[in-house]
Amino acid sequence: MIAFENVSVSFDATEALSCVNLQVAEGVLCALVGPSGSGKSTLMKLVNRLVEPSAGRVLVRGADVAGQDPARLRRSIGYVMQSTGLFPHRTVAANIGTVPRLLGWDSSRIATRVADLLELVQLDPDLAQRLPGALSGGQAQRVGLARALAADPDILLMDEPFGAVDPITRRDLRAELRRIHAGTGKTILLVTHDPEEALELASQVVVLRDGAVVADGAPAALVAEDAPEFARTLLGGGQPGLRRLSLLPAEVARDACPAPADAPALPEGATLADALSRMAETGRDVLALGKGSLRLEAVLARGR
Amino acid sequence: MRAGEAGRALLLLAVLAGLLLPWLTVAPNRLLPGTATNGFSGLGWAAAAALAALALAVPRRVPAWLGAAAGLGGVALLLVATGWAAADSLEGLASAARAGLGGGFWLGLVAGAALVVARGAALPGPGRAALAAVALAALWLPWQAGSFESLSLVVEYRARQAAVHAALLRHLMLAGAALALALLLAVPLAWAGFRRPGAAGPVGATLGAVQVVPAIALFAALIPLLAGLLALLPALRGLGLGAIGPAPAVLATAGYLALPLWRSVLGGLAAADPAAVAAARAMGMTEGGITREVRLPLALPVFAGGLRVAVVQAIGLVTLGGLVGAGGLGALVFEGLSQFATDLMLLGALPIMALALAADALIRLLEHRLGASA
Numbered sequence: 279m280i281a282f283e284n285v286s287v288s289f290d291a292t293e294a295l296s297c298v299n300l301q302v303a304e305g306v307l308c309a310l311v312g313p314s315g316s317g318k319s320t321l322m323k324l325v326n327r328l329v330e331p332s333a334g335r336v337l338v339r340g341a342d343v344a345g346q347d348p349a350r351l352r353r354s355i356g357y358v359m360q361s362t363g364l365f366p367h368r369t370v371a372a373n374i375g376t377v378p379r380l381l382g383w384d385s386s387r388i389a390t391r392v393a394d395l396l397e398l399v400q401l402d403p404d405l406a407q408r409l410p411g412a413l414s415g416g417q418a419q420r421v422g423l424a425r426a427l428a429a430d431p432d433i434l435l436m437d438e439p440f441g442a443v444d445p446i447t448r449r450d451l452r453a454e455l456r457r458i459h460a461g462t463g464k465t466i467l468l469v470t471h472d473p474e475e476a477l478e479l480a481s482q483v484v485v486l487r488d489g490a491v492v493a494d495g496a497p498a499a500l501v502a503e504d505a506p507e508f509a510r511t512l513l514g515g516g517q518p519g520l521r522r523l524s525l526l527p528a529e530v531a532r533d534a535c536p537a538p539a540d541a542p543a544l545p546e547g548a549t550l551a552d553a554l555s556r557m558a559e560t561g562r563d564v565l566a567l568g569k570g571s572l573r574l575e576a577v578l579a580r581g582r
Numbered sequence: 583m584r585a586g587e588a589g590r591a592l593l594l595l596a597v598l599a600g601l602l603l604p605w606l607t608v609a610p611n612r613l614l615p616g617t618a619t620n621g622f623s624g625l626g627w628a629a630a631a632a633l634a635a636l637a638l639a640v641p642r643r644v645p646a647w648l649g650a651a652a653g654l655g656g657v658a659l660l661l662v663a664t665g666w667a668a669a670d671s672l673e674g675l676a677s678a679a680r681a682g683l684g685g686g687f688w689l690g691l692v693a694g695a696a697l698v699v700a701r702g703a704a705l706p707g708p709g710r711a712a713l714a715a716v717a718l719a720a721l722w723l724p725w726q727a728g729s730f731e732s733l734s735l736v737v738e739y740r741a742r743q744a745a746v747h748a749a750l751l752r753h754l755m756l757a758g759a760a761l762a763l764a765l766l767l768a769v770p771l772a773w774a775g776f777r778r779p780g781a782a783g784p785v786g787a788t789l790g791a792v793q794v795v796p797a798i799a800l801f802a803a804l805i806p807l808l809a810g811l812l813a814l815l816p817a818l819r820g821l822g823l824g825a826i827g828p829a830p831a832v833l834a835t836a837g838y839l840a841l842p843l844w845r846s847v848l849g850g851l852a853a854a855d856p857a858a859v860a861a862a863r864a865m866g867m868t869e870g871g872i873t874r875e876v877r878l879p880l881a882l883p884v885f886a887g888g889l890r891v892a893v894v895q896a897i898g899l900v901t902l903g904g905l906v907g908a909g910g911l912g913a914l915v916f917e918g919l920s921q922f923a924t925d926l927m928l929l930g931a932l933p934i935m936a937l938a939l940a941a942d943a944l945i946r947l948l949e950h951r952l953g954a955s956a
Contacts, residue, residue, distance in 0.1 A: 328864055352866030363861025367879045377865050425865075435864075 279304040279433065279465045280325055285334035287320055287489075294320045295489045297334070302482065304432075307459050307466040309480035311473055311512065316486040318469045322435050325467060326352045338433070353377050356426030356434040356464075360441040362418045364410035370396075370421050371406040377429040395424040399454065416447035420454070427458075434466045440475065452479060473513045477501075477525060485509040498525040519581045524551035528567055531580050537564055537571030550577050589640040589697060596636060596693040600629060603686030606664065608671050611678040612734065612923055618684055624671060628663030632656040632694075639697050646704040650713055653698040658720040660694060662729050669732035680734035682925065738925040746914065750933055753910035756903055757896040759832045764839035764892065771840075772847035782848060789841040800837065801902050804830035831903030831910075838899055839892040846888020850881025883952040890945035897938045904930075 280302040287295040295317045302308045310318040323329040324336045327348040336343045343351060364373050374395055375388040383391070396403050399420040410418055419439065426434055439455075440448040456479060459466055470476050476483050477497040485493040485500065485508065493500050493509035500509045501522040510518050528548045543566040544553055553572055556565055563574035600622040609616025622629030635656030639649040668681035702713045730736045739746060768789075775782030792800070809825035812818055823829050854877045862872045904912025914930030917923075 326864065349866045349868050352864060354866075357861070357864040359857065359861060359864070361857035363855070363857040363859075363864075365858050365862070365876060366855060376862075376867075380866055380871075 279306075279339065280467065281337040282321070282324065283335045283337065285321075285324060285331045285336060287317070287324070287329055288332045293489055295324075295331075298489075298491055300484060300491060300494060302465060302467065304465055305463045306482050307468060307480050308482040308484060309468045309470055309476035310484050310486060311470055311476045312486035313512075314471065315488075317489040318471075318486050319437055320489075321486065322437060322467050322469050325433070325435055326355045326357065328352075349380075353380055353429065354431055354433075356429075356431040358419075358422050358426045358434070358436040358439045360438040362410070362422040364413075364418055364421060364425070366410055369407050369409060370401075370413070373410065373421060374425045374428050376425060381429055383429075391428060392424075395427060398427070398458065399424045415443045416451065419443055419447075419451055423451075423454070423458075427462075432464055434464050436466060436468045438469055438471065441471070448475075455479060473515060477513060477521070483513070485512060498522055501525070520551055520554075523554055523577065523581050524549050526550045526580055528553050528572060531576040532567050532570045532572055533576060534570050536569060537566035541566045541571065543567075544572060550580055553577055586640070586642050589700060592693045592697045592700070593633075593636055593640050596690045596697075597633060599686045599689035599693065600633070603689060604684030605686040605690075606667055606671060607682045607684050608675070609680050609682060609734075610676070612680050612738065612925060613921065616680070616682060619667075619671065621686060624667035625660075625663045626667075628659055628666075632659040632663065635659065636694055636697060639701050646701050647709060650698055650701040650705065651716070653694065653701055654713070654717055654720060657691065657694040657698060658724070660690060661721070662724045665724065665729040665731070665733055668734075672732055680737060680925075681732055682734040735925045735928055738923075738929055742914075742926075742929065746929055746933075749909060749911045749914050749930070752908075753897070753900055753912070753934070753937070756828060756831055756835070756900040756908055756910050757893070759828070760835035760839060760900060761892060761896050763832060763836035764843050764896075767836065768840045768843035769847055772844045772851065775844075775848050776851040785844065786841075789844055792837045793841055797834070797838065797899055797902055798905070800834045801830055801906050804834050805906060808833075826907040828903070828908045830906045831900060831908035835896055835899045835903070839896055842888045842891040842895070846885045846891075847881065849888075850884035851877055853884050854880040883949060886945060886949040886952055890942060890949065893941045893945060894938050897934060897941060901930075901934055 280300075282298050282300040285295060285298045286293065298317075298321060300321075310321055312318045320329050324331060325338060325343070327343055327346075330344075338346075338351070338355075364370075365376075368376075371389070371392045374392045375383075378388045378391060392406060393403060396406060401417060401420050401424070405413065405417065405421075410421065413421065419442075423439070426436075436455075440451050443451065452475065455466075455468075458464075459479075468476070468479065480497060483493075483495065483497050483500050484491055485506075487508055493506045495505075497513075499505060501514050501518040502510075503518075505518075514521050526549060528544055528550055531550060531553075541564050542556055542560045542562060544556060546568070548556075548567075553565055553567075554577055557563060557574055557577075565572045602621065604618030605621055606619045606624050607616035608619065625632075633656070635652045638644060639653030639656070641649075644652070664683070664687060671681050672679055698713075698717070702710055705713060724730060731740075771785050775785055795803075805825050808823070808830055812823065812825055858876055858880070859872060862876045867875065900908075900910055901912035901915060903910050904914070904916045911930040911934050915927050915934075916930075918926030918928075918930060
């Protein structure tokens with residue numbers, strides 16, 4: 279869906295990205311993580327030509343973006359940013375309807391779409407006629423998300439979308455994004471400096487450092503023992519082993535033979551980290567999981 | 583100072599003005615100094631009634647609408663009674679005799695009007711509009727009834743009615759032309775400065791330098807400059823350009839207006855939230871679309887502030903056009919000055935003040951509207 283082929287970007291004398299190769303398949307939620315200045319935002323902005331490569335090619339839906347009209351390309355790709363960038367002089371409804379209007383939709387179709395989107399991002403329909411100044415931070419971010427989704431783009435770019443809201447709102451918004459991603463199957467590129475957010479939301483995590491990709495893979499793989507040291511440190515939060523267990527469902531280590539009758543049970547959907555916690559709590563090295571059992575050795579074997 | 587104290591101070595000012603300063607002066611003709619009638623003595627019972635009405639406007643217990651209405655009634659009564667007193671004082675005198683307004687009258691009028699405005703400010707929008715309409719009616723009805731016809735200022739006006747109307751129209755045209763010229767200069771310069779910030783510095787310095795030149799010197803300096811230009815290019819005369827007359831007045835005034843206009847357009851364009859502009863670009867708006875739909879609407883409130891300053895300055899500065907043969911209300915003021923004819927000076931100066939205040943209030947209203955929507 280999105281491919282970077284030997285892409286380099288230079289601003290004046292400094293090289294922001296050097297020879298990046300990356301593939302993001304259709305329907306994947308790909309998180310770009312790295313310290314500030316690592317080039318993660320620059321990499322994302324290549325997709326809708328907000329940044330031009332100095333070398334290499336960027337392919338979107340199989341076509342080189344260099345040959346496409348920037349305005350038309352951008353209208354086909356949703357964009358969410360940390361500071362929301364809502365137009366302060368336009369109502370919430372007008373803000374959400376921006377891209378459909380640019381695409382020439384008629385006003386009744388836009389109105390219907392705006393109503394649907396407010397429902398999708400779980401906002402009160404009464405907010406439609408308000409100005410953005412009257413919204414809370416979380417509401418404004420939801421409007422920003424609705425605006426990005428307005429013309430139903432198959433690709434969504436999100437530049438630290440939850441960076442400026444409080445932790446509780448951020449958790450709600452993450453859940454919202456996970457739900458919307460599951461429901462729509464859009465390809466999402468998410469820039470974040472929060473490793474936890476990347477691991478929690480993404481099916482593909484790309485770690486950048488000094489303008490180069492240092493790791494690219496599934497979240498659990500990047501905190502495993504054989505993962506690159508930088509990625510392991512950045513994503514592991516000091517406890518890469520526990521982090522990895524928290525990313526794996528308990529089912530992967532299940533033993534088919536039943537647990538002893540007095541073994542504590544583990545609920546459905548629990549992770550290996552939950553299992554380890556339960557064992558620490560109860561002092562037992564075997565738990566009941568569904569009809570089978572879960573042994574400490576099997577859990578530990580998965581942590582590597 | 584609290585609102586109530588301000589009201590009491592204004593009332594006291596009106597009373598002192600009425601008691602201690604000359605209210606009306608009766609002179610044998612329009613140029614000779616006259617003998618002053620002190621204070622309210624000429625107004626009789628009306629002075630007491632007017633003061634009582636003004637006093638009703640002071641206490642905060644009285645509702646704003648009632649206070650403003652009472653104050654307005656008091657001011658109107660002062661005006662009408664002064665007109666009557668002027669007619670009485672001229673009884674039996676030669677027709678050249680004039681009854682002029684003294685310092686006490688003006689001070690009392692300003693204090694009373696300030697009291698009404700202070701109370702009226704507390705009213706909601708429609709209430710203020712109604713108050714303004716009633717105030718205009720309170721001036722216009724006695725004017726129509728001839729209550730003011732004996733006042734020297736009105737006699738002077740009647741004698742020069744056509745000239746005053748022509749001067750007012752000319753004043754507005756000069757100010758309008760200067761504003762248009764300044765906009766033609768400032769808007770493209772501001773746009774260029776916005777696109778290339780390096781260009782903004784020298785432009786700002788140049789426009790700022792104009793402000794440093796005293797206005798009267800600039801008006802005068804333009805006469806030889808234009809004369810030199812016309813000697814070089816006589817064809818310009820065919821376009822109606824002259825070394826004296828409207829050209830130097832409009833050019834000099836436009837030179838002063840350019841800075842506030844340029845600064846407000848530039849400031850307004852730069853005031854647009856960078857995140858909103860970035861979002862507009864990321865959503866696929868063209869540069870023209872971003873300017874039209876994001877930058878300009880967000881710039882309007884800032885621009886309206888600059889426009890207000892420029893319009894008020896234009897109305898004031900064009901007055902100096904009277905010195906370079908451009909006409910306008912300034913010509914009346916300067917003619918009055920040269921003749922020591924106070925009424926003639928006022929005939930020019932009062933409309934200038936009224937125009938400036940009205941323009942300021944109107945654009946403020948516009949600014950408020952724009953500010954509320956942005």
